[in-house]
Amino acid sequence: MCGIAGYVGRRDAVATAMESLLRLEYRGYDSAGVAYATDRGIEVHRCPGKVRDLIASLEEGINAQAAIAHTRWATHGAPTERNAHPHQDCSNRFAVVHNGIIENHAVLRAQLRERGHTFTSETDTEVAAHLIEERLAPGAAPHDLARVLQSLMEDLNGSFALGVVCRDWPESIVALRHESPLILGRARTGHMLASDLPALIGRAEESWVLEDGDTVVLTPYDVVVTARDGRPRAPGWEPITLDATSAERAGYEHFMLKEIHEAPAAVRETLRGRLDPDGRVVLSELPDAVIERMKWGHVHFVACGTAYHAGLYGQRLFRSCLGRRAEASVASEFRYDEPLVDHDSVVVLISQSGETADTLAAAKEAKRRGATTVAVVNCVGSSLARTADAALMTRAGPEIGVASTKAYTAQITALAALGTTCGCECLSEDLPRLASAVETVLTGEDRIRDLAEALYRQQCFFFLGRGYDAAAAAEAALKLKEISYIHAEAYPAGEMKHGPLALIDASVTVVGICTRSDTHLKMCSNLMEARARDGRVLAVLRDDLPVPEAATDVLTLPSVAEPLMPVVAMTALQLLAYHIARLRGCAIDQPRNLAKSVTVE
Numbered sequence: 001m002c003g004i005a006g007y008v009g010r011r012d013a014v015a016t017a018m019e020s021l022l023r024l025e026y027r028g029y030d031s032a033g034v035a036y037a038t039d040r041g042i043e044v045h046r047c048p049g050k051v052r053d054l055i056a057s058l059e060e061g062i063n064a065q066a067a068i069a070h071t072r073w074a075t076h077g078a079p080t081e082r083n084a085h086p087h088q089d090c091s092n093r094f095a096v097v098h099n100g101i102i103e104n105h106a107v108l109r110a111q112l113r114e115r116g117h118t119f120t121s122e123t124d125t126e127v128a129a130h131l132i133e134e135r136l137a138p139g140a141a142p143h144d145l146a147r148v149l150q151s152l153m154e155d156l157n158g159s160f161a162l163g164v165v166c167r168d169w170p171e172s173i174v175a176l177r178h179e180s181p182l183i184l185g186r187a188r189t190g191h192m193l194a195s196d197l198p199a200l201i202g203r204a205e206e207s208w209v210l211e212d213g214d215t216v217v218l219t220p221y222d223v224v225v226t227a228r229d230g231r232p233r234a235p236g237w238e239p240i241t242l243d244a245t246s247a248e249r250a251g252y253e254h255f256m257l258k259e260i261h262e263a264p265a266a267v268r269e270t271l272r273g274r275l276d277p278d279g280r281v282v283l284s285e286l287p288d289a290v291i292e293r294m295k296w297g298h299v300h301f302v303a304c305g306t307a308y309h310a311g312l313y314g315q316r317l318f319r320s321c322l323g324r325r326a327e328a329s330v331a332s333e334f335r336y337d338e339p340l341v342d343h344d345s346v347v348v349l350i351s352q353s354g355e356t357a358d359t360l361a362a363a364k365e366a367k368r369r370g371a372t373t374v375a376v377v378n379c380v381g382s383s384l385a386r387t388a389d390a391a392l393m394t395r396a397g398p399e400i401g402v403a404s405t406k407a408y409t410a411q412i413t414a415l416a417a418l419g420t421t422c423g424c425e426c427l428s429e430d431l432p433r434l435a436s437a438v439e440t441v442l443t444g445e446d447r448i449r450d451l452a453e454a455l456y457r458q459q460c461f462f463f464l465g466r467g468y469d470a471a472a473a474a475e476a477a478l479k480l481k482e483i484s485y486i487h488a489e490a491y492p493a494g495e496m497k498h499g500p501l502a503l504i505d506a507s508v509t510v511v512g513i514c515t516r517s518d519t520h521l522k523m524c525s526n527l528m529e530a531r532a533r534d535g536r537v538l539a540v541l542r543d544d545l546p547v548p549e550a551a552t553d554v555l556t557l558p559s560v561a562e563p564l565m566p567v568v569a570m571t572a573l574q575l576l577a578y579h580i581a582r583l584r585g586c587a588i589d590q591p592r593n594l595a596k597s598v599t600v601e
């Protein structure tokens with residue numbers, strides 16, 4: 001979703017902010033803009049389309065010391081130049097960029113209009129610029145603006161990270177974090193502001209994640225953070241250990257392909273230090289009391305999209321391996337669905353970014369009802385990691401492609417480790433060799449590329465499975481549809497004959513995920529039902545199971561314990577989706593209409 005990148009310091013501020021902004025492109029956006037303060041006043045440049053179009057439209061050698069740049073993912077108003085950020089007040093004294101949503105913007109806009117303000121955009125953000133204009137006295141200093149931003153938290157409903165430059169102080173950026181992430185960077189040449197760490201990697205040496213309610217005044221020499229209660233916050237700088245390649249494609253055609261190839265590393269890292277030589281899993285970051293409660297309490301897995309599909313996996317694992325009452329819910333439904341959680345429940349919230357608004361709202365609701373919350377999350381310092389009672393970090397590294405791949409792999413690995421800690425015995429032998437099974441899948445990429453050649457013109461796919469394979473089917477269908485725009489549906493295989501079979505004909509490809517022994521014959525029959533209606537059938541098959549008679553194509557998978565097979569199967573199916581999308585010429589890393597880190601409900 002929207003991205004903020006700001007720089008103040010001795011380097012060319014506009015060029016530096018734009019370089020950082022390019023690193024936030026992965027979040028998904030449809031227009032971009034930049035503002036900088038000079039001795040002559042505020043300059044704003046914006047355009048619909050790509051950051052590179054914006055850069056091309058800028059003059060070289062702009063001599064500014066502070067600049068804020070923004071990528072906008074349209075919510076209020078079309079993706080036009082007028083609606084792109086930064087937005088200004090009536091007197092062009094400020095320029096404001098904003099991430100999040102101001103929910104009561106319509107009421108505020110009407111009031112501001114009555115008081116004589118003129119609006120030039122349809123955005124919710126512009127109300128913030130006009131409110132600042134009303135509240136900041138002439139001759140005020142940057143810390144006065146910080147106080148004005150704090151006061152906005154009383155009037156604005158919703159989530160907002162705001163960055164402001166003001167013509168009165170061309171050497172400063174002032175910002176506020178309120179339920180939308182903001183990170184600071186310290187570089188040798190100055191200071192940076194960003195929505196996410198990739199914008200800082202390779203440009204700043206240290207980072208500092210602001211807390212909700214913090215305001216900050218950044219100058220080339222100083223960073224002053226003030227907490228919501230008005231007290232100064234002591235510096236919390238942490239070294240940035242990730243190198244630039246983690247935010248670059250490193251020779252791969254797309255981030256998605258690079259990240260699929262990083263799956264073995266994601267598995268190894270997620271298990272590092274958590275497996276003892278006897279195959280026991282030790283998750284020292286989770287208090288014993290939490291693990292105990294997971295063993296006897298009611299466990300809920302709550303998340304969105306791909307992470308929800310990891311939740312379906314968790315539900316299955318806790319039910320079938322541990323005999324626990326377990327449930328998976330989509331976060332946006334959980335919150336408003338009178339969830340049956342109480343003091344005896346553990347709610348496991350799964351998220352790559354840790355900033356997904358629906359998941360954060362679900363975490364709050366779970367806490368309100370007295371449940372213990374555990375985050376399974378990839379981004380260190382994210383809101384979810386900090387909100388939950390305990391956090392189990394997945395260690396997939398930065399995921400830049402909008403379609404989640406290695407993060408899902410790491411989520412399943414972490415959930416398998418969690419299940420093992422809670423008493424699931426069937427995994428401990430195979431967890432240590434999971435990463436090499438994934439490597440074996442990657443070495444078979446040529447075969448997957450060939451299958452993609454054969455399938456990429458198809459207009460409709462069904463993904464079928466039973467048990468864990470049904471959860472993997474849901475994820476496989478999501479992956480294909482989001483990056484190739486092919487219609488894809490997932491069903492538990494036995495459900496096809498209750499309706500969807502009516503859609504099967506020669507134009508449909510049915511992908512049967514067959515990694516489960518006890519229902520394999522039933523799965524074979526279900527694929528036969530599709531084949532009998534002329535459907536093309538691709539069996540994605542564990543290598544020790546018999547080939548289904550219905551299969552027109554087969555892709556074999558190395559065998560590990562059944563509850564770990566989704567990781568192996570999904571690596572193959574991520575690659576299949578990737579190569580199909582590539583052959584169709586799709587914008588793989590930034591699919592249309594989608595955003596990484598969905599910070600609105």
Ligand code: F6R
Nearest residue numbers: 305306307351352353356403404
């Ligand atoms: C799909 C995808 C999304 C995310 C979802 C949740 O490939 O990436 O469905 O999984 O938006 O995001 P996080 O995991 O950041 O909470």
